[in-house]
Amino acid sequence: MPRAGEIRSQAPEAAPAADPRLAGLADFARRRKQDCRERLIAAAVSQFCAAGYLSVSVEDIAAAAGVSRVTFYRHFSGKAALAVEVFREASAAAMPRFLSLAAVDVGAPGAVRRWIGELFALDRLNRRLLRVFTQAAGAEPDFTARAQELIGEIIAALGQRIPAFAVRPDIPAERRRWLEAWLLIFEILDQSNHAALESGVASDPLVIDILTARFEAFIQSAERTPA
Secondary structure (H helix, E strand, O other): OOOHHHHHHHOOOOOOOOOHHHHHHHHHHHHHHHHHHHHHHHHHHHHHHHHOOOOOOHHHHHHHHOOOHHHHHHHOOOHHHHHHHHHHHHHHHHHHHHHHHHHOOOOOHHHHHHHHHHHHHHHHHOHHHHHHHHHHHHHOHHHHHHHHHHHHHHHHHHOOOOHHHOOOOOOHHHHHHHHHHHHHHHHHHHHHHHHHOOOOOOOOOHHHHHHHHHHHHHHHHHHHOOO
16 A cells, blocks of 8 residues: 555645736737727727728827727738628627617507618618728628628527518528518618618608508418418
């Protein structure tokens, strides 16, 4: 039988304690990286809204954020990628307003009209940023693709609460309904954007009435469709 001293010598050595200074440095580096990324996004919003998407360069954004051009490219592959991130954050901030439809009586035209009217009002408040997104969509294919993905995300989220939107594009029997839902949401958002930018006929109050009628027709047709 081994003696007590021998048992202690055979036991595995305890792992060295982590150096709290190294952990602190790693945490500081992560925070600094995130802070730099957030400064670039904030600078992009400021520069884009002041001068327009097309007129602003990577160098302009980097200078406004207080970083070098090299640092910019550590975070984003280019101006288009940064614009997509700005759009993603703006969409995330607006998503609760989109999804507030789930709490509305979709069979009541007045309630639906108020919801659409609130979307129009929100876009009017953000019209400078909307103008930036319109310019980016015309210049950057990747930006347009991301904007279109947002509509599918809205439909999927609404489908969890509203049966008419509980449709999927990958199921052949549901694809037509999904396309109808996609076109409906696209038209509402598109006309809201146009109204905010005072473009075309979208600023006519009757447009909201027409969109409300189309929304109600979509809901009613879903109720008539056999399960």
